[in-house]
Structure formats: structure tokens, C-alpha cells
Amino acid sequence: MPQISERGKLMPSSPIRKLVPYAEEAKRKGVKVYHLNIGQPDIKTPVKAIEAVKNIDDKVIKYSHSAGNETYRRKLTNYYQNLDINIDHNDMIITTGGSEAISFALLSCLNPGDEIIIPEPFYANYNGFAVSAGVVVKPITAKIENNFALPSVNEFEKLITPKTKAIVICNPNNPTGYLYSKEELEELRDVVKKHDLYLISDEVYREFCYDGNKHFSAMNLEGIENNVILIDSVSKRYSACGVRIGVMITKNKEIISTAMKFAQARLCPPYLGQVLAEAAIDTTDEYFEEVYNEYIERRNFMVNALNKMEGVVCPMPKGAFYTVTKLPIDDSDKFCKWMLTDFTYKNQTVMLAPATGFYSTKGLGKNEVRVAYVLKIEDLKKAMEVLEQALEEYPGRTV
């Protein structure tokens, strides 16, 4: 029997995935499991967007253009122009989710063995895309004491080698909920410019910025127009994760023409998802206000509830719908597993994401978990009650 590949062995298996069988087992036993481990919101997809798919009159579901339907790309241009991101429909390639946009960026810009710097904790799947592309991740640790703000320029400078080709950021951040300020991004711009790096900016949570904070896109950083690659997706914006429609945007024509070759090899992004995504651009402000109000309520409730628990420290996130929280525990992998296998409270338990999966530096995240506030407030209330009880009973409690 032939051997699987080295990169196949290197491919990380996320700590959340490892917990899934335990959650399933708990459910089989009749335990109610509150899922605060996932980025799948319970918010409805805009009705008109779903209707657009239900109203198609295509007789043949054909390949679309490899860069995505031109009607969709043209309309998407308006969406970005309303945000003062001035691009045209040839500056973008519609991708199969934000995932493929990241892969195209790495494949087009980096050689195997090249390095990317990513502030950690970071979206765990960046590791997977890096392994697929043969690229080495160099983490730079953001600290919970600083609410996970951008590490200083000095810290970045220390990590830069001749092999460093790109910095990857996620803004607003998954998993921390941190929103980078314009000033932080300008500091990053200076580093990018000085060392002529690529800046890959994942902004899929753009619509989720709270407390009057405005999102500043890396696309609007002056002086590095040819270095910035924007990663975007409709998954979170319209609660349409399953359509798998994202986009890679850059003003750098050479990157677009290179990425197009990868796009052509895989033929096209999903047609039906593009129909939904195109219609979703007309989603009303009322929809977003309702979603915004819902998340604000959930966030405020959850963060307050967490901070009231003894030994728990939870920064107030300014964006996205996650927070990384410090718990009085010895080992987040053990604790999250224990919650599913050895603990119930009133026949309920909570599934959380161990933060270890979001750090690249070994040993970090052992007393942190990512909590997603993607459930309705009644469920969040019960989940917090369960979590508080679990922390009291957990044998590995540290404080």
C-alpha cells in the first residue's frame, strides 16, 4: 500500500473537529449541547436572496466565467464603492468561499518554503491553506492583556527574514473579535512597504463592527496598492455559509492574471451560489440593523456573564461574533472534552473551541477558549449558566 504524502501528515486536524464525536455521543445520550464552538450563525439568510435561486429559469446549469459571472462582479463593484473601496469588476476573482481566495493568494504570491507572518491567535484554517501551499507560518503573539491588539512594529521586524513574503490579518478578527484601528493598519502598512511584502487582509466580518467603530479596509492604505490582497466572502455577511461564494480582490494586475490561471484550472465558482450572492447585494439596511442589534445584545450579555464568573477574563470584542476568553483551567483541550464526556448540568452542556487550535506557538491557549455568540439570547443564558457550573466542578480548575 503506497504512502500518503508528508504534507498530508502535516495537515493539522483542528482541536474542534476532534471534539465532534464526543458532542455527537452526548447528544445520543439525550444531553442538550449548546454550540458556542462554531461560526455558523442562526441568523436567517435574506429572503430575497434565497428567492433569487428559487426563481431561476435556467434550463442548463452551465459553467460560469472562471472569474465569476460578469453581472455579479459588476454589481459587487457597487457594494465596494459604497464602502469607498474603489475597484472595478476586473480587479476581482469570484472564488469558492473565502477559503479558495486565500489559497489563490498564497499560490500566486508565495513559493514553497516562503514565510507568512500572522498575528496569533488566528483562524485555524490558515494553517491548512499554508500546508497545502507549502508555506511556513510565523506567528506573532497578540496578548489577551492588550485585548489582542496588533503587536508592535518591532515585534514584526524581529520575525522578518529574506523568506518573508506576506503578512496575513483578519479584521475584524476571528477568533478574538478585535477590530484593528486605522492607526494600527497604518503601522502595518509601513512595515509592508519597507520590506515590500504582500498584505493579505481577510475582511469577511466587515459588517460586524460595534459601538460606533468603523471598519477601515486594507484596500484603502495609501502607498501599498499593489501589495494588498483583499479576501472576502458572503458567508457571514448574509448568513449564507453554504453557498461557498467568496472573492479575491487586488489592484495588482499581475496577481489577478496569475490567480486567473489557477481559477481557470478549476473552471468556475458555483453558479447557484453566485445567483444568491448577486441578489443578496440588494439586502436592505433593516436586515443589517436587525442582525446588528441581535449581535450587540448577545455580545453584551455574554461578555458580562463571562466576566462575572470567578477567574474568567473576557475582553469586550469590537467586531465579528467571537471572543477569546481566559478561563481558570489547566488545559482547554481537556476542559472542552470533559464538558462533553463527563459533565452535564440539568442534562445540558456546552461545546466550546479550545484556543490551542488558534495559536501556532506550542503551549499557548491552554487556559483560553473561543466562544461564538451565534445563538439566541435564551440559549446563551442557559449556556452561560451551564459553563459557570462546569467551571466550578472541573477537576482541573486552577484558581
Add this chain to the structure above:
Amino acid sequence: MPQISERGKLMPSSPIRKLVPYAEEAKRKGVKVYHLNIGQPDIKTPVKAIEAVKNIDDKVIKYSHSAGNETYRRKLTNYYQNLDINIDHNDMIITTGGSEAISFALLSCLNPGDEIIIPEPFYANYNGFAVSAGVVVKPITAKIENNFALPSVNEFEKLITPKTKAIVICNPNNPTGYLYSKEELEELRDVVKKHDLYLISDEVYREFCYDGNKHFSAMNLEGIENNVILIDSVSKRYSACGVRIGVMITKNKEIISTAMKFAQARLCPPYLGQVLAEAAIDTTDEYFEEVYNEYIERRNFMVNALNKMEGVVCPMPKGAFYTVTKLPIDDSDKFCKWMLTDFTYKNQTVMLAPATGFYSTKGLGKNEVRVAYVLKIEDLKKAMEVLEQALEEYPGRTV
């Protein structure tokens, strides 16, 4: 401005793509262009499959399982069992088109620098997936004089090195339309077994076998159950190229668990396409008979028309809906471009795919083109008339 990657530069740009702007220009001038260059059939997608999408009652378009919806995988198992391919729903990962299935297979099984042997002419995008995965393609030439039959075992043996990890076949073949016999596949099996290679078998044209010939799947080759990876797709079977739903199947559990890590990193295949593909499994035999009769008529007409032209040699394809045809021309790239830029007949012309793009060996395919019989018979008739005239007028005619 930072440099793009070496693999980005290496990524091939297909000769067909290069012709697209010329075809667009011809159309702008009012010339009718018959597209025999593409694999996009004009056959209708089964009505009930499209209806399934139009009838969804989902309120949230959620992520599906990373391996694809379990209902779809279970139902797909029945489809394969009806073909005597005995697998269960855990032996498969639903992918974003056959394209992603090939990528997962290469990433999971091969290291950068490893070699794959592919009989040429072959589906041009295999080159792209190979470059993405850092894998080296070693072509083995199938000859038009033999109707593009499988090259002999000796020819394979000559190419095998310690770096050879897999053989890739496409059966029925795109671009040649050749259908491998059970005997040919058993010879290949012996090579695969002897050298403990992977056999990656792309069978997306399975439903298109003519003249009473039966398709024999590599999944049913005895003694190499753990070496075979089946690549499949609903694109051609149900004329639903745009849904981007494929599947990677293998009985090798280690490959499945490795590929699952790549599948999890990109979250899931498109949900809406899965709904369509699941419903499509119930497509009636009448649909396939109608499609079959249509293709047989087109093939017979086209191959006969080609062989009647002076200096043209066209093998009779036994499967798929393509043929690679020898023309009395000096250079297929030049000829195909000339047809679009310098020639019209009654204000019409034909777009063909230069065969150079399907050969990895430099210089091959210069007097061959791939012709796809994906247009209705009236259009094919006109296209053949135009092609005959073009061959008479072409300044680079060789005979």
C-alpha cells in the same frame, strides 16, 4: 512591488483560453462562431434536479458536512452500487467539482517533486493541478494511429522512477473519446501493483459509452483496492457543469482521513449544488437514452463528415463527446487562430481547441485539434461545411 510566485509563472495558460479574445472579436463583428472547442454541452439539466433547488425551504443556507451532506452521500452510494461499484458513504468526500477531487488526491498522496504518469493527449487542467501541488507530469504518448489506445506496459515501465507515485487516467477519455477496455485496465493494474503506485481514475464521462461498449471502472480492478482513487463529477452526467459538485472515492481509509483534513480546511462543498445533485440521482433512464441517442447521431455525423474531408483522419470515439482529429495543417494554434481572425464562410466560422494544449511533450499536437460534438446536428452540419472550406483556404495547408 513584490514578485509573483514561481509556480504562478509555471501555471499553464491553455491555448483555448488564448483564443477566447479572438472569438469575442469575431462575434463583435457579427460573425457566427460555432463552438466546437468546449466541454459545455447544450443538453438540458434534468428538470426535476433543477426543481429540487427551486423547492428548498431552508431559511439559513448553512455549511454542509465537510465530506458533503450525509443524505447525498448515502443516496450516491446506491448510484454506484447499481454500477457494481461497492462502496459506502464513508468511502467518499463530496468535492467542489471533479477539479477539487483531483487536487485532494494529489495533495494527500504526493509530495512536491513526486511524479505522475499520464497518457497524452490529456485533459489540460491536470497540468494546473500538478503545478499547484508541485507535482511533475511525465507524459506517455498515445498515438492517433492506434485510436489513442493505452500505451503498452513497456512504455509505462520505461518512465517509472523512484519518484513515480501515481498514474492518472481519464476513462472515457477527454480529449480523445477513447474508452479503455477491461484488458487494458488489467494491464495497467499489473503495473500499478508491481510498483505500488496510486491509480487516479477520472471517470466523469462514464455515462457516455457508445456502440454497446461497457464501461469498466478502475474501482473494480482486483488486487489494487487500496491504490485506486476514483474521480467523479455530476457536471457531464446531468449537464450541470455550473453546480460544481464532484466526488473523490477510495477504499483506502488512510487517504480518506488525510483528504478529510484538506476538506475540513475549506469547510464544505456548495450546498445548493448538492441539493441539485442529490435529486439528479433519480433521473430516469429515458433522459439518458435521449441524451445517448442525441450524442450518437452527432458523433456519427461529425466523424463521417471529418473523414470525408481530404487529408483529415478522425478515429471513431467510443465514449465521452470529443475526438482528436488529424488535419492537413502546419500548426494547430495558428490554424485555430486564423479561423477566428482571418477566415469566414457565409459570415460563419468555427472555434476548435488546438491539440497542443493536451500534449505535455513539446511539438506534439501541431496537426491535431480536439473537436467536441456538443452542438445540435443542424449546427454541426454548418460547422463541418465551414471547416471544410477553411481547410481549403488555409495558407498553411500541408497536403
